[in-house]
Amino acid sequence: MPSTTMTPAVEVRDLAMRYGRGDAEVRAVDGLSLRVETGTVTSILGPNGAGKTTTIETCEGFRRPQSGQVRVLGLDPVAQAAELRPRVGVMLQSGGAWLGVRAGEMLHHMASLYANPMPVDALVERLGMASFARTSYRRLSGGQKQRLSLAMAIVGRPELVFLDEPTAGLDPQSRRATWDLVDELRRHGVTTVLTTHYMDEAQELSDHVHIIDAGRVIASGTPDELVAAGAQNTIRLRTRAGLDTDSLVKELPEGAVVVETEPGQYVLSTEVDPGVLHRITGWCAAHDVLVESVLVEHQTLEDRFLELTGRELR
Numbered sequence: 001m002p003s004t005t006m007t008p009a010v011e012v013r014d015l016a017m018r019y020g021r022g023d024a025e026v027r028a029v030d031g032l033s034l035r036v037e038t039g040t041v042t043s044i045l046g047p048n049g050a051g052k053t054t055t056i057e058t059c060e061g062f063r064r065p066q067s068g069q070v071r072v073l074g075l076d077p078v079a080q081a082a083e084l085r086p087r088v089g090v091m092l093q094s095g096g097a098w099l100g101v102r103a104g105e106m107l108h109h110m111a112s113l114y115a116n117p118m119p120v121d122a123l124v125e126r127l128g129m130a131s132f133a134r135t136s137y138r139r140l141s142g143g144q145k146q147r148l149s150l151a152m153a154i155v156g157r158p159e160l161v162f163l164d165e166p167t168a169g170l171d172p173q174s175r176r177a178t179w180d181l182v183d184e185l186r187r188h189g190v191t192t193v194l195t196t197h198y199m200d201e202a203q204e205l206s207d208h209v210h211i212i213d214a215g216r217v218i219a220s221g222t223p224d225e226l227v228a229a230g231a232q233n234t235i236r237l238r239t240r241a242g243l244d245t246d247s248l249v250k251e252l253p254e255g256a257v258v259v260e261t262e263p264g265q266y267v268l269s270t271e272v273d274p275g276v277l278h279r280i281t282g283w284c285a286a287h288d289v290l291v292e293s294v295l296v297e298h299q300t301l302e303d304r305f306l307e308l309t310g311r312e313l314r
């Protein structure tokens, strides 16, 4: 694990970003600080609207910090954009290519902008792009655009790469190929900053995770550290939809969280002992609630996320 005294690949200090003014003002980022250590895969997770994209776009140099400071590879991403461009790869969620250009041509063009690009044909093979290399950008499916966009981000052999939801909408095989690629980048010392809505992806790939909510970092650590810091257990309860979760949570130990993740499915983050289970079933009986199933499990990163934010990632 790299030493924390090294210059971090990304350092964000007390960043604040707003959109609009007056009554319409939105504080998208509100005093956010985080570090991404060199050579790590670091995930930024948060519910919709938490401020992830705004933070990442500021790191990429697309937005100027309104207050606070951002350093990328020790440089200012706006003032020193020209110096950073050959060293940083950016995977955009959409766009970045001309509509009429063929996927393979676009990648060759991108490669030609760098001094020492990866061999394009090998990358095309690697990401399973051969079948659509001669297809024009406008005819690519969403998943094919994702793969092209990933290839464009890494073809120049960047030291640091920002991947915004790299596997959204991909089939399991392409998803696995992307994971393998991120792993290989790490083995070559490349730093990856990832946003994802898939918790299994964050858990599998990340050395470090920052959880963002309402424009701030609310928890950071390795996936294991984050889980270890939470309630040890999760109770999954299946019954009818629309239970009064505020009333149910009063039966649980202090600090417990109850979230209805889908109609009729509840996740209870709480310490568990036989008395707690007894109180839950007692509450159900008192409220005429027939329980279909109760499962007690160890907490996962996804459960920890629910416990911290009270919301699902999607």
Ligand SMILES: Nc1ncnc2c1ncn2[C@@H]1O[C@H](COP(=O)(O)OP(=O)(O)OP(=O)(O)O)[C@@H](O)[C@H]1O
Residues within 6 Å of the ligand: 019, 020, 026, 027, 028, 029, 046, 047, 048, 049, 050, 051, 052, 053, 054, 055
């Ligand atoms: N161009 C904009 N104009 C006005 N408000 C915006 C703009 N872009 C984002 N916001 C608002 O800023 C807040 C943070 O948005 P941001 O896109 O950074 O969050 P996010 O964590 O990336 O969300 P998601 O997971 O939905 O992509 C949200 O409330 C969003 O509605």
